[in-house]
Amino acid sequence: MPSNKNAQYRYRVLNDCFRDKMHRYTFQDLLDKVNKCLYELGGSGSEIKTRQLRDDIAAIRNMLPKHEVYLETPILEGKKCYYQYDPVDYSLFDDDLTIEDVHKLTSTIDMLKKYSGFPSTTWLEEVITSLELRFGIKANPENLVSFGQNEQLKGLEFLSTLIDATINHATLELCYRSSKGTESTETVYPYHMRQYNNRWFLIGRKKGKTEVDNFALDRIQHFKVINAPFVSNDIADFSKYFNDIIGVSVPRKDAAKDVETIVLRFNPRRIQYVLTKPLHPSQMRINDTDISIKVIPTRELYQQIFSFGPDVEVIEPQGFRSEFAKKIQESYNKYFAVQDSCTIDF
Template sequence: MPNNKNALIRYQALDKCFRNPGRRYFWEELLEACNQALSDFDPTSDGIQRRQLLDDIRFMESEQGWSIPLERNKDGKRVFYRYADLKFSINNQPINETEANQLKSALLVLSRFKGLPQFEWINEIIPRFEQSFNFRPESHDIIGFDHNEYLRGIDRIGDLFNAVLYRKVLSIKYKPFHVPEPFDYQLHPYYLKQYNSRWFLLGYNPEVSKITIIALDRIENVEETGAYYTNDKTLNFQEYFEDIVGVSRMEDAQPIKVELFVAKDQVPYILTKPLHGSQKRVFENEEGLVISLKVIPNFELEQLILSHGEKIQVLSPEIFREKIKIRLTEALFKYRL
């Protein structure tokens, strides 16, 4: 459908005129009907002129519009407009070509979930759309995602998705990498997050009265409970992740300014794929570029910086610079003969 509200109002007004068998609509009457509809919606509207009216009619006749069956009938030297089929209406038409292509693109994205438990409906709905809207299935993939289908815990996404959607409190048996035995706790699930090809579940942990983040690949068992679900309506996950890289966030931590030096040959990569949304250019010379980030330092930020090897150097703050230096020193020590 058209995105512009005024355009949609005009198309609806024209559609009504074209379907009216009891009156002949010349361009002057069509223009008056459009401007009246615009004025009814917005009294401050200036209306449109004849040129815009003719452009609207051409759009409605096009494949990008509704391919309306419009007749131009002569009455002396004048022409009036009417549908060849008076039962036709843009409101009972299937989606147009542009909308079909947009929907097809969306289905391509949805298809990445095919085969996952609890998402079997996608396997059923895609062929129906292909048949209903005459989509031609592609003979080969034309888009790929960074998706590890062998990742442990991925089979739980459907159940956890439903738990978040329907606000079900969960009893989870969880085993982090650094503990010998799994332990049980209750979680009120709020959000599923993917980072670095891994999936994480965020929720309220009543035992510690704070948000807890767990990796799906470390979950050993999940069961729904009948406990009352605590919903935090003040929590905005876009803001929650805004100041960090990845998913780890220390409670009550505040973002700080981190300055990094980027080697000259690495600069194009850092500029086209920023390390963080807060990235800013500070200074540039023949040797490279100094950038700044406003972030809460965490393990994921360390890993991201270290992944660039010698191409990125931490300049400040000193405590964070020293932490990276220690990790690099320990790594170098392991390569000594």
């Protein structure tokens, strides 16, 4: 394989054309296809001429296994000549991506690019460029997909560095401000990054602790990678860690709660929304208005249910229903206490 990235990119494009069962490419088609991809990758001035394409085709011929795969003469059809591998399933590259795979990867790159506008995401730009070069594809330049990410959210500037630290098992010295406003500096071993409700969280273990904590990025004041031994994760399986909750707040072992079956009744006009956008993977439909979920009651669960306002009612279990009713009463008292204290003079 050539060391020149641009040449390898061209070979990828030609390789996909030669093994495409749905289309046949003439020499001019190949030139147009390669130049279109090169233009999308590098802009004007990156296109090639006829001579370069002939050299590329000759180079690919020389790479083919002798007496096994052929591209020695174009396939004749009428007055037109078409280039195609024989057998057509052959690929010059070991990854052997299908056309469908390429389309899926293109969509993935396109979605990744939506995050590339964030501060300090050079690493993501490099990954995208590497994928484009390696697989000879280019994401759709049109703005077809977007995410509801608040780019002004505090802490996003830490995202890429924290991901790097998590991947590379780097120990952190982290200054964190709690929800109560108190600040503390801790040695933290990062294990996992999670996004929930348009916020990012670092999941890790504090030095000397036996359980993991979550750190909202918008509450991290500053941090640095320190030269200290890293303590590996032997306490949480993050493929299952969040299975029993909504959100990121997993109860600690000393305050562990059991999973409960929560039954919720929705307004008939709202139930379809919940059925098409389940609250949790465990969600089951009971009847025309009721659904159930099996979760540990957490702060995020209350917030999720409250977001439906008067369109939802907690049916079971009775303890959770009573707790939810208390919170509704507290909210009610705040509004009507203000109303009752107002007097009108005539």
